Amino acid sequence: MTREETKQEGQQVKARKDLVRENIEKIGELFPGCVTETAGQDGKIRKTVNMELLRNLLTEKGEDEEETYSFTWVGKRAAMAEAVRPARHRLAPRKELSLDWEKTGNFYIEGDNLEVLKLLQRDYRGKIKMIYIDPPYNTGHDFVYRDSFAMDSGRYRDLAGGEGETVPADGRYHSYWCSMMYSRLAAARHLLTEDGVLFMSIDDNELSNLLKIAGEIFGGSHFLACFPRITKKAGKTTEAIAKNHDYVLAFSKGDSPKFYLPPHTDAGFKYADEYVGERGKYKLNQTLDYNSLSYSPSLDYPIELDGEVFYPGNSCEKYLERKAGKHTRADWAWRWSRELFDFGLKNGFVVVKKYENYSRIYTKTYQNARIVKTDSGFAVEHISRTRAISTLEFVENRFSNDNGKKNLLKLFDTSVFDYSKPVALIKTLVQYSTSGDDLVLDFFSGSGTTAQAVMEQNLEDGGNRKFILVQIPEATAPRSDGARAGFQTICEIGRERIRRAGEKIREEHPLISGDLDLGFRVYRLEEGL
Incomplete structure (x- = not known):
C-alpha cells in the first residue's frame, strides 16, 4: 500500500x-x-x-419478555411502547365551561394525561418552559391511571416469575406506578424547551424509582436537585420517626437550563449616595486595609486623603518598619493596588469614616455595580446581584401543606381538596424558571394550584405567562369535603378554583388585573380522531 x-x-x-x-x-x-x-x-x-434500550423505545410491541436492563420492572417494555403509540382520542372544546374563551391563552384539559400529552405534541413540542407535576404518591392501592399495560395479579405473578407469597403484595402496584410515570415523562420531555425545567413533587414511597425513571428519560447529567419540602410542623405521631417532609425533584431537558435567580436580600445595603439611581444602595462592611496572610510590598503604600495620611494598620511607625524589611509573612497591607484605589476614589467607591481619635478608609459594595478589570485599566460594571437557589429553599413553614389548605379556605368555605400544595411553592418555582410569556404545564393538576400560582406571579412581575392544566375527571370521595360542597369530580374543583382565584385578583387589584389573562379554555378528551 x-x-x-x-x-x-x-x-x-x-x-x-x-x-x-x-x-x-x-x-x-x-x-x-x-x-x-x-x-x-x-x-x-x-x-x-444502549441498543437494547433504544430498540425498546422504538418498537410498537409491548411484550413483557425477560428484561436485562439494570433498572426494570414488570411492564416496562409495554410502558415504553405506550409512550410512542399514537393518540387514540381528540380534544373537544367545552365553551360553556370556559371563561373568556375568545381572549384567553390558558387551557384546562379534562382527560387521561398520557393521551393529552401525546395530543399536545403537535402544537407544543419544544415550547413549554416549565413543567410541574404532583403525581400520586402511591401510598395505597387506589389507582385511577389504568393504562393499556395494566395487568391483573395473576398476569403480574406469571411475569414476575413467582407464586403465592413469593411475590410481594405491593409489587404490582409499584409496577403500575413506574409504568404510569415512565410513559408520561417520556411524552412530556419532548414538550420542554431546550432550556426548560421539570419539577416533580414526591415522597419517599417512590422517590428512588422516580429518580431512576427521570434519570433514564432525561439523562443522569440533567438531574438538577432534590429539594426537601416541609409538609407539616412536628406534631403528635404514633411512630418512632415523624415524617414531616417530602421532596421536589428538578430535571432539565438540555445542558443549559435557564433560571431567573432571586435578588440578593441583604439588610446591609442601607446607605445611599449620588449614584443610588444607577447603582442602588451600598453597604460599608470592609476596611481598605487588612492583615494580609501573604504580605505584598506593592500593596503597602501611604494614602493622602482629606488632609490626612493613611497607612495600612493605621500606624506610620509600623509602615516604616515594614518598608525597612521588618515585616512578617502575614502583615498589614491594602486590599487594592494604587491604580485600583485611584479609580475607586474617582468613581465614588471609597469613603472615609471619622471616629473620635482616628479615621479609617472603607470601600463601598453597591447592590447593582462593581469595579472590573479591563484591558485599558478599570471600569464600573452594572450587575444584578442575585443569590443561588438553595436546596433548603422549601423548608420554611409557608411551603407546608397547612398553607396549601389555607389557600383553599380563602377561596372556598371548606377545604375541598386534600393535600393541596401551597401556592407559594409553585409560585416560587414559576418565578425561578420562567418569565415573560413562557408556558407552564401541569398534567397532574389536582385542585388547580398551578393556575393560581401563574396568575399571581404575572400580577407580581407583569409577566404574561400561560398555563396548561390537565386532570383526569376523577370522582370526589363520597364523604369528602369536596363532595359535600357539591363537586362531583376533581375537575369541577379545579375549574372553580381558577375562577375564584381570578375573581379574587380582580377584587384586590382592580387597576392592574385588567391587563392579566385570568380566563381559561376548557377541553375534554373524547374518543375518536
Whole structure:
C-alpha cells in the first residue's frame, strides 16, 4: 500500500469515526437515556448507544419478555411502547365551561394525561418552559391511571416469575406506578424547551424509582436537585420517626437550563449616595486595609486623603518598619493596588469614616455595580446581584401543606381538596424558571394550584405567562369535603378554583388585573380522531 493510499484510508477511518460520533450525539438529543459511556481497550472513555434500550423505545410491541436492563420492572417494555403509540382520542372544546374563551391563552384539559400529552405534541413540542407535576404518591392501592399495560395479579405473578407469597403484595402496584410515570415523562420531555425545567413533587414511597425513571428519560447529567419540602410542623405521631417532609425533584431537558435567580436580600445595603439611581444602595462592611496572610510590598503604600495620611494598620511607625524589611509573612497591607484605589476614589467607591481619635478608609459594595478589570485599566460594571437557589429553599413553614389548605379556605368555605400544595411553592418555582410569556404545564393538576400560582406571579412581575392544566375527571370521595360542597369530580374543583382565584385578583387589584389573562379554555378528551 502506497503512502497516499495509507493516508486516504486513514482519512476514511477518521471520517467514519466522526460520523459515528455525530450519530451518537443526535441519538442522545432524542433519547438521552440511551447514551452511556464505556471504556475502550485503550482505556479512553467513549459514548456508546444502549441498543437494547433504544430498540425498546422504538418498537410498537409491548411484550413483557425477560428484561436485562439494570433498572426494570414488570411492564416496562409495554410502558415504553405506550409512550410512542399514537393518540387514540381528540380534544373537544367545552365553551360553556370556559371563561373568556375568545381572549384567553390558558387551557384546562379534562382527560387521561398520557393521551393529552401525546395530543399536545403537535402544537407544543419544544415550547413549554416549565413543567410541574404532583403525581400520586402511591401510598395505597387506589389507582385511577389504568393504562393499556395494566395487568391483573395473576398476569403480574406469571411475569414476575413467582407464586403465592413469593411475590410481594405491593409489587404490582409499584409496577403500575413506574409504568404510569415512565410513559408520561417520556411524552412530556419532548414538550420542554431546550432550556426548560421539570419539577416533580414526591415522597419517599417512590422517590428512588422516580429518580431512576427521570434519570433514564432525561439523562443522569440533567438531574438538577432534590429539594426537601416541609409538609407539616412536628406534631403528635404514633411512630418512632415523624415524617414531616417530602421532596421536589428538578430535571432539565438540555445542558443549559435557564433560571431567573432571586435578588440578593441583604439588610446591609442601607446607605445611599449620588449614584443610588444607577447603582442602588451600598453597604460599608470592609476596611481598605487588612492583615494580609501573604504580605505584598506593592500593596503597602501611604494614602493622602482629606488632609490626612493613611497607612495600612493605621500606624506610620509600623509602615516604616515594614518598608525597612521588618515585616512578617502575614502583615498589614491594602486590599487594592494604587491604580485600583485611584479609580475607586474617582468613581465614588471609597469613603472615609471619622471616629473620635482616628479615621479609617472603607470601600463601598453597591447592590447593582462593581469595579472590573479591563484591558485599558478599570471600569464600573452594572450587575444584578442575585443569590443561588438553595436546596433548603422549601423548608420554611409557608411551603407546608397547612398553607396549601389555607389557600383553599380563602377561596372556598371548606377545604375541598386534600393535600393541596401551597401556592407559594409553585409560585416560587414559576418565578425561578420562567418569565415573560413562557408556558407552564401541569398534567397532574389536582385542585388547580398551578393556575393560581401563574396568575399571581404575572400580577407580581407583569409577566404574561400561560398555563396548561390537565386532570383526569376523577370522582370526589363520597364523604369528602369536596363532595359535600357539591363537586362531583376533581375537575369541577379545579375549574372553580381558577375562577375564584381570578375573581379574587380582580377584587384586590382592580387597576392592574385588567391587563392579566385570568380566563381559561376548557377541553375534554373524547374518543375518536
